[in-house]
Amino acid sequence: MSVPASDGRFAPSPTGTLHLGNLRTALLAWLCARSAGSRFLVRMEDLDTGRVRPGVAEEQLADLAAIGLDWDGEVAWQSARLGRYAAALERLTAAGRVYECFCTRAEVRAAASAPHGPLPEGAYPGTCLRLSAAERAARRAAGRRPALRLRARAAEMGFVDRVRGPVSGVVDDFVLQRADGAFAYNLAVVVDDAAQGIGEIVRGADLVDTTPRQLLLARLLGLPEPGYAHVPLVLGPDGARLAKRHGSVTLRDVPAAEAVAWMLGSLGLGDAGDAAGALARFDPAALPREPTVFLGGGPVATVRGG
Numbered sequence: 001m002s003v004p005a006s007d008g009r010f011a012p013s014p015t016g017t018l019h020l021g022n023l024r025t026a027l028l029a030w031l032c033a034r035s036a037g038s039r040f041l042v043r044m045e046d047l048d049t050g051r052v053r054p055g056v057a058e059e060q061l062a063d064l065a066a067i068g069l070d071w072d073g074e075v076a077w078q079s080a081r082l083g084r085y086a087a088a089l090e091r092l093t094a095a096g097r098v099y100e101c102f103c104t105r106a107e108v109r110a111a112a113s114a115p116h117g118p119l120p121e122g123a124y125p126g127t128c129l130r131l132s133a134a135e136r137a138a139r140r141a142a143g144r145r146p147a148l149r150l151r152a153r154a155a156e157m158g159f160v161d162r163v164r165g166p167v168s169g170v171v172d173d174f175v176l177q178r179a180d181g182a183f184a185y186n187l188a189v190v191v192d193d194a195a196q197g198i199g200e201i202v203r204g205a206d207l208v209d210t211t212p213r214q215l216l217l218a219r220l221l222g223l224p225e226p227g228y229a230h231v232p233l234v235l236g237p238d239g240a241r242l243a244k245r246h247g248s249v250t251l252r253d254v255p256a257a258e259a260v261a262w263m264l265g266s267l268g269l270g271d272a273g274d275a276a277g278a279l280a281r282f283d284p285a286a287l288p289r290e291p292t293v294f295l296g297g298g299p300v301a302t303v304r305g306g
Contacts, residue, residue, distance in 0.1 A: 006033075006036065006038045006039075006197070006198075006199030006200065007033060007038045007039040007040070007041065007196070007197050007198050007199050007200075008029045008030070008032055008033030008036075008038060008039075008040050008041070008198065008199070008200055008201070008202060009029065009033075009040065009041040009042065009043055009193070009196065009198050009201070010025070010026040010029050010030070010040075010041075010042055010043075010064070010069075010071075011042070011043040011044070011045050011189070011192075012026075012044065012045065012060050013044075013045045013046065013048065013051070013052075014044050014045075014046055014052050014053065014056040014057035014060060015048070015051040015052055015053060015056065016053070016056060016248075017056070017059060017060070017063075017248070017250045017251075017252065018060050018063050018064075018250065018251075019234075019248040019249055019250050020234060020249050020250070020254070020259055020262070020263070020294060021204070021233055021234035021241065021294075023063065023064070023067055023251075023259065023263065024234055024263045024266065024292075025202065025203060025204050025231060026064055026067075026069060027067060027069065027263055027275060027278075028202050028229075028231050028267075028287065029202035029203070030069045030275070031275075031278060031279060031282045031284075032200060032202050032229065032284050032287075033200075033202075034279050035279060035282050035284060036284075038199070039072040039073075039197075040069075040070070040071050040072060041071055041072060041073065041076065041196055041198070042061070042064070042071045042075045042076070043075065043076040043077075043078065043192060043196070044057050044060075044075060044076065044077045044078065045078050045185070045188070045189070046077055046078055046079050047078045047079065047182055047183055047185070047188055048182065049079075049182070057075075061075065063250075063251050063256075066251060066256040067251075067256055067259060067260050067263070067275060068260065068274050068275030068276060069275060076192065076196065078188050078192065081188075081191070081192065081195075082183065084191050084192075084195060085183040085187055085188050085191055086183075088187060088190075088191050088221055089148065089176055089177060089183070089187065091221060092150065092176070092220060092221070093148075095220065096151070097150055097151045097220060098148050098149070098150060098151065098176065099128065099129050099148070099149055099151055099173075100128060100131075100136060100146035100147070100148060100149075101124075101127075101128040101146055101147045101148070101149045101173075101175070102128055102131070102136070102139040102140075102144045102146050103124075103127060103128060103147075104144075107127070108124060111124060111125055111127045112124055112125070118154050118156075118170050119154060119170055119172050120169065120170055120172070123170075123172030124149070124172045124173050124174065125172070125173075126149075126151075126172075126173045128146075128149070129149075129151065129173065144179075145179040145180070146179060147175050147177060147178050147179045148175070148176045148177040149173045149174060149175055149176060150171075150173055150174055150175075150176050150213075150216075150217070150220075151173060152171040152172060152173050152174070152213075152216060154170055154171065154172070155170070155171045155212075155216050156168060156169070156170050156171075156212075157169060157171055157211075157212035157213075157215045157216050157219075158212075159211060159212075159215060159225075159228060161208070161211075161228050161229060161230055162200075162227065162228065162229035162284070162287065163205075163229050163230055163231055163232075163287050163288075163289060164205075164208065164230055167208060167211065167212075168212070169209065169211075169212035170212070171212050171213050171216050174186060174213050185210075186210060186213050186214055186217060187217065189214060190214050190217045190218050190221070190223065191221075191223075193226055194218065194221075194223035194224055198226050199226055199227060200226055200227040200228070200229060201226050201227070201228050201229070202228075202229045202231060203228075203229075203230060203231070204230065204231060204233050205230045205231060205232050205233055205291075206233060206241065207230065208228075208230040211228055211230075229287060231287060231288060232288050232289065232290055232291040232292065233291050233292075234266075234291070234292050234293075234294055235291050235292065235293045235294065236293070236294060237293065237294070241291075249294060260274060260275065262294075264278055266288070266292045267288065268286065269281060269282070
């Protein structure tokens with residue numbers, strides 16, 4: 001079932017400083033939600049405890065405020081919502097849609113590199129689904145701890161993206177819970193978005209391939225299916241996307257006022273002044289369709305269409 005575009009959110013992982021691409025996506029998510037008269041929520045996706053860094057979440061929230069964004073209610077933390085994920089996993093298990101996977105990373109890479117019917121390139125083909133009880137017992141006896149995967153049955157899922165138009169994909173048997181017990185991103189985000197009443201998810205185009213997985217999970221769990229707007233990324237001068245480990249430009253490098261001026265300029269709102277001024281002129285139908293290239297140069301960043 002579908003719900004109209006309504007409450008929006010921004011959900012960073014507190015593993016590093018937000019770069020200008022992250023902040024631009026947050027601004028777009030805020031503009032989409034606020035222009036619809038809806039709530040805008042912030043959620044910290046802190047399940048990957050090995051990568052979470054102390055103080056980063058507070059820095060990220062300060063950066064969002066520095067570019068003029070506000071949000072409704074308390075910030076949600078995934079680490080405080082583990083019971084919800086466990087309950088969802090139990091429902092899927094009871095429905096016969098979960099199985100143990102004992103594959104090492106090397107075995108997963110090898111399995112995914114082989115051709116396997118309708119599944120996309122690099123997909124996991126369900127190797128451990130075919131294990132017998134004796135084979136599973138032998139792997140346990142050898143000290144292997146299983147991850148839990150969704151039995152997707154190569155389901156094809158489609159949706160209409162506000163930016164990209166019709167999108168579809170075949171879903172492989174992806175991980176729901178890692179071997180170390182951590183719940184996987186795809187499960188957590190589906191449960192959280194439904195629990196928080198998110199009607200539209202505005203996020204980077206690099207996440208579009210996860211959407212069929214998340215829609216299938218929502219359908220299997222009987223949860224509302226949000227709308228999506230996957231916005232083009234910000235690229236560096238070399239044409240690669242800005243990332244925490246590549247070409248990262250943050251509010252430590254560019255003052256907030258200049259960063260906002262750059263972001264608004266890249267959206268055709270350069271004379272709006274600030275986020276509040278942009279809201280009065282923002283047209284969701286005019287979301288960017290092409291990547292933006294951050295060229296830098298001088299005290300104020302410059303951009304060109306990708």
